[in-house]
Amino acid sequence: MASNMIKNMKKKDPEAYISLVKRLFSEELECADMNILSEPQHSKKVSRKDSTCSLTGSRLDALYHVIEFLGMDKNVTEEGIFRKTGRLKKQHELLERMDKGEEIDFHAGHFTIHECASVLKTFLGKLPEPLVTDGCYSAHLAVALLSDNCKSQEETSAAVEKQIFCTQLLFELIPEEPFRLLKDLLFLLHGVQCSARTSAVQS
Secondary structure, three states: OHHHHHHHHHHHOHHHHHHHHHHHHHHHHOOOOHHHHOOOOOOOOOOHHHOOOOOOHHHHHHHHHHHHHHOOHHHHOOOOOOOOOOOHHHHHHHHHHHHOOOOOOHHHOOOOHHHHHHHHHHHHHOOOOOOOOHHHHHHHHHHHOOOOOOOOHHHHHHHHHHHHHHHHHHHOOOOHHHHHHHHHHHHHHHHHHHHHHHHHHHO
C-alpha cells in the first residue's frame, strides 16, 4: 500500500517526491546541510564547455545498442574489454555514425568489441554532466566514506546497509533517461565483473 502511495506521489507531485527523498537522505546520513544535494559539484576539472555529447534520442538508441552488444555472453567475457582500445580510426567512425543517428549492425564485425567499449567510455566522458548528476556528486562521495571508520564487522555491515539505502535514494533523484542508461550500464559492468571472477576461479 505504502509502495503504491509513493509511486503515485512520484507521478502526480514530482517536486514533493524529490523533497521527500532529499529529507530521507539527510536523515539517514545524519546530515543537516541540504546543500550537499542542491549545489552542483563538478566531478571533473575539465570545463563543461568542452563537453560535446548529450543524451539525444538517436544517441541514446545507439548507446543502448552498444551496451546490449557488449553485454552478450560471448562479448562480456572478452579479455580487457574496457582496457584495450582497438583502432582509433574505427572509433572515430563509430562515434560519427552514432552522432548521425545511423542504424549500425554491431554483429556484422565491422567494429571490434574493444572499439565499441572504447566509444562507450569516450561518450560517457563527454557528457555535460555525469549520469549520477553534478548535484548529487558530493552526496555520493559522502556515502562512499560511510564505512571508512568502522572498527568492527558489525559496524561495517550496518554502514554497508546504510550505503545501499542512501544510494537507492540518490538514484531516485536522477532524471528518467540518464537513470535508464545508468541502470543498463551497471548491468553491463556487473556482467563484466562476474565474468572476471569466473575466469579467475577457473584459472
